[in-house]
Amino acid sequence: MEKTDEKRRRKYEPSVYWRRLYRQFKVFYKSTYGKVGFYILLAFAVITLVTPFVVEHPNYTYIAPEVDTHVASEIVQTHLTNISKGNSGVELYSPMSTTLQNEGTSAIYLGTSNGDIYCYGLGATKDSKLGNYNLIYNSHLKGKEKMLQPTMFSLINCAEEITGYAGPGLFQRFVALPIANGSNGNVVIGTIAFQTAGLNKPSFTEMTSFTYNGTIVGNITSDSIAFTGTVSTSIPSCNYANDSLNPSGQVYLLSKNATGDYLYRYQISPGAILGIEKLSMKNPEGISFYGSSFSASRFDKNALILIWNNTSINAYSASNGGLVWSKVVGNTYNARVGPVIPKFYQVSYAANNSAYYLVGSSVDSINLLTGLNQTVRNTGVDLVGLSTTPGHSGLPSDIIATSSLNAYVLTYNSTGSVKTKVVALPVNSGIFSKTATYDSVADSLILVSSKGSILSFNLNFGTKYPFSWSAGLSPVPTSTSVVQYFKDATTGVGAIAVTASNDYIYLYSSTAKECTPIPPMAKLPSGSNLILGSTQYGNDVWARFMESFGNDWIFGISIGFFTIIISLAVAMYVGYKGGFGGEAVETLSLALFLVPSLALLIALSSVINSANFITLILIVSLTGWPFAAFTLIGVVRGVSARSFVEASKLFGSKGGSIMRRHIMPNIGPLLLYLLALSIGGGIGAVSGLEFLGLAPLTTATWGGMLNAAYTDYFVVITQPQWILPPAIALTMFIFSLIFVSRGMDEVVNPRLRRR
Known part of the structure; x- marks a missing residue:
């Protein structure tokens, strides 16, 4: 033992x-x-x-990613200290510009709620130096009158379009100024002449005006030619069947009064109201135009005025104002975004041309000829923003819908089916709810957030991070305008302009510059946290x-x-x-x-x-x-x-x-x-x-x-x-x-x- x-x-x-x-x-x-x-x-x-x-x-x-290593080169930023004239309630509207693809623009134009129009210089002349702004028009508002968001459009006359552009000053810049006064108001349409008769800064000349009964609903639109780089709702159009040097476009607006909701159709030259149609739709919220560059015969048959409220979209004939089709799209329809029409559809008619809109978590399309709608993709999350590529080849190559956290890139393939790529949006950048601006040179969409973050969304990103550059507005605003893309006639490069709620205007070149090495602890658009920064290679x-x-x-x-x-x-x-x-x-x-x-x-x-x-x-x-x-x-x-x-x-x-x-x-x-x-x-x-x-x-x-x-x-x-x-x-x-x-x-x- x-x-x-x-x-x-x-x-x-x-x-x-x-x-x-x-x-x-x-x-x-x-x-x-x-x-x-x-x-x-x-x-x-x-x-x-x-x-x-x-x-x-x-x-x-x-x-x-490039969004962290490349930033938009700031051209200039200006605090517009004089626009409020001591009145804290004055609102600064989105910047406006006119851009021809080859020549560019020589100034940015700004409107305010107190009826002023300013020219913001890009350095083209000694009187429009870069960053200087000059008052070129005052509406002389009275009492409770308030100017709403003005709309600018460029027009090159048909004869000039045929013979070729001969220099600055031959084409006109038109501005529509909507004036509201409680129960009624008026719209002033005028031209801005620049570098003519020896002038070194533009001047505004009233051309025509008309009065409406009630209050304006949504924006003003027209049958405009949308030049490369301009917004798709600019006015008015040149009628291709007419070789006259005078414009012959029409302006459309919605008005609401005690008796109902009305569509006004106004002819610019000679100035005359063509029609006032009472709408069967209740409480419309927005209006847009389809067919701005159609031929005269196609215009009469297929050009449409789209009007929508929070449940429906109606299409009216641009030639006689009659209802063409009406579609109920649902109670979760995002009327703030409205239907988005691919830009090239304004030029090229096709039976399958469609507008795209948001319904809750879905991106839907509606055929502009028949009014038939269908779901393109249901993302499963509430969507807040929508943009598309121009659609040169028929269907838009990409549709970009944004939620509070992600961007959903919907891509049509050759068979018409849709592929979806989900991209995380930069964190702490705010909500990207505004319609993006298309940069035709870089083939990208430029997005701006509620907190002043600007991103260039590369549409050919493949499997890479899609954002090619970023910019952050400083001081950080509480809200921003949509981005205005234009070609700077002084430098010959693409640029963007954006205004902010703090009365600042910011101009950036759309050509990014590399900013490596990234400094330590930098706040990066992609949300990455580079504690010790990056090397020169990123x-x-x-x-x-x-x-x-x-x-x-x-x-x-x-x-x-x-x-x-x-x-x-x-x-x-x-x-x-x-x-x-x-x-x-x-x-x-x-x-x-x-x-x-x-x-x-x-x-x-x-x-x-x-x-x-x-x-x-x-x-x-x-x-x-x-x-x-x-x-x-x-x-x-x-x-x-x-x-x-x-x-x-x-x-x-x-x-x-x-x-x-x-x-x-x-x-x-x-x-x-x-x-x-x-x-x-x-x-x-x-x-x-x-x-x-x-x-x-x-x-x-x-x-x-x-x-x-x-x-x-x-x-x-x-x-x-x-x-x-x-x-x-x-x-x-x-x-x-x-x-x-x-x-x-x-x-x-x-x-x-x-x-």
């Missing part, structure tokens, strides 16, 4: 080896150096383990730094173990076996030891530069083992000469058994000491090669990050966040290994221990 208990006790008693290891660790832990080095390495190990959870972009090859510096912890661990431990394995094999062969072969290996080792490792690695740089991860570890290990080998050779020789080894030989023990049972336990602490030094030396060697650019920089390491200082030492001053973190981490890592080896030295050499 006692023998059984003794066996059981011995079975669970720690082995002699583990007790010895425990005693040696206690000696190591008493060393201040060893303790400090141990805890630094422990901290680095913990950081390595948590890196995937604290790094937003775990792959260091991540490149920030790489996340923080992600690269954190991923380097694990990679440098792998490099160091791999090189350290390979080095110790080679060194131990050489030491056992030379120190225990000896003989002629041992002397030859020792001589060769000495020759390699006398060659500086860095010089040898530089000599092998042509091989190293094309090396992969594993090859680089092998090369550094094969050039770094002689120091550890010579340290071990002497110790192995000393242990081999001791009496217990000789006794083991007399008892017939084999060489492998002797090395395993007698030599290895006696050199174990020394191996750990050399392992710590080899790990630190390996990391230092790899980092040195990467710093000098002699090793491939395809893996995230601290040495690779420091290479930026070697290629351009000014980054130490201009971008210290690139250099200081890896330099500090590399220094601490190598010193911690030196401290650990110093602690192990006290285990190996008892004379160094504290009494």
Whole structure:
């Protein structure tokens, strides 16, 4: 019974080896150096383990999307301090411009609720300098009169269109000014002449006007020609069947009074009301026009006036005002957005031309010829904004619907089916509910949010992040206008204008400029959080730094173990076996030891530069083992000469058994000491090669990050966040290994221990 208990006790008693290891660790832990080095390495190990959870972009090859690395170049921003004239209730309306595709515009025009029209200069003349604004018209409002959002349109006369454009001043800019006065009002239509008769700034000339009974509902629209870059509801149109130099367009508006809702149709030249139709639709909310550039015969047959309320869409004939079709689209119809007509449909008639609208979470279409509607896609979330591409090839290539969080890109393929791509909108940017403006040069849609974030949505983004540049209005407004896209006649480039609730106007070039490197902790449109900013290539510096912890661990431990394995094999062969072969290996080792490792690695740089991860570890290990080998050779020789080894030989023990049972336990602490030094030396060697650019920089390491200082030492001053973190981490890592080896030295050499 006692023998059984003794066996059981011995079975669970720690082995002699583990007790010895425990005693040696206690000696190591008493060393201040060893303790400090141990805890630094422990901290680095913990950081390595948590890196995937604290790094937003775990792959260091991540490149920030263009929306983060490209911003719209600001042309000018102006605080329009004089427009309110001391009246805090004055409202600044959306900017207006006239743009011909080739010539561009020389000014931006602004309207206010107190009846003023301003010319905002783009630098075309000395009196319209960039950023200057001049009053060119005042409506002389009386009492409760208020001017609503004015509408501007460009008109190139038919004769000029046929013979070719001859210079600025030949085409006219028309403006419709709706004036409201409680129960009635009037609309003034005039022209703006620019650079004519020696004038250096435009002047407004009243052309015609008409009175309406009631209050205006929604916007004013007409049968306008929509030139490239202008809004699709500008007025009026040139009748292609008429070669007269006078415009012959019509203006349409909705009016509401005590007796009902009415559609007014007004002819511009000669000025006359063509008709006032009472609508069967109750409480209309908006109006738009379809067919602005149809031929005369097609215009009479198919041009439509679309009117909608919160449940229905009605189509009326543009030629006689009669109802063509009526469609109930549902109680969740988004009347604020209204039906969106692809721009090219205003020019090219087709039986399948459709308008698109929002019903709750769905994007629906309605055929403009028949009034038949169908669901294009149900996104499952409430939608707030809708835009389409021009539709040059029939169906619009893309339909973009926005919710509070995402953009849904609906793409028609050749068979007419719809594919959906969901794109996350930049966080904390506000709601993108306004209809986007099409940039024909870049084939993109320009969106603006309620908080003043402007984005260029690239329609050819494929699988990439779709936003190609961004701009943020500052100071941040509480609301913004729609974006007005135009071609600047002064510079010849595309540009955008937007006004804000804080009486600012902002002008940006639609050509983005690169803004890398991104500074640390920058608030980025994509929502990414680049703690240490980005490199000049858009790489996340923080992600690269954190991923380097694990990679440098792998490099160091791999090189350290390979080095110790080679060194131990050489030491056992030379120190225990000896003989002629041992002397030859020792001589060769000495020759390699006398060659500086860095010089040898530089000599092998042509091989190293094309090396992969594993090859680089092998090369550094094969050039770094002689120091550890010579340290071990002497110790192995000393242990081999001791009496217990000789006794083991007399008892017939084999060489492998002797090395395993007698030599290895006696050199174990020394191996750990050399392992710590080899790990630190390996990391230092790899980092040195990467710093000098002699090793491939395809893996995230601290040495690779420091290479930026070697290629351009000014980054130490201009971008210290690139250099200081890896330099500090590399220094601490190598010193911690030196401290650990110093602690192990006290285990190996008892004379160094504290009494």
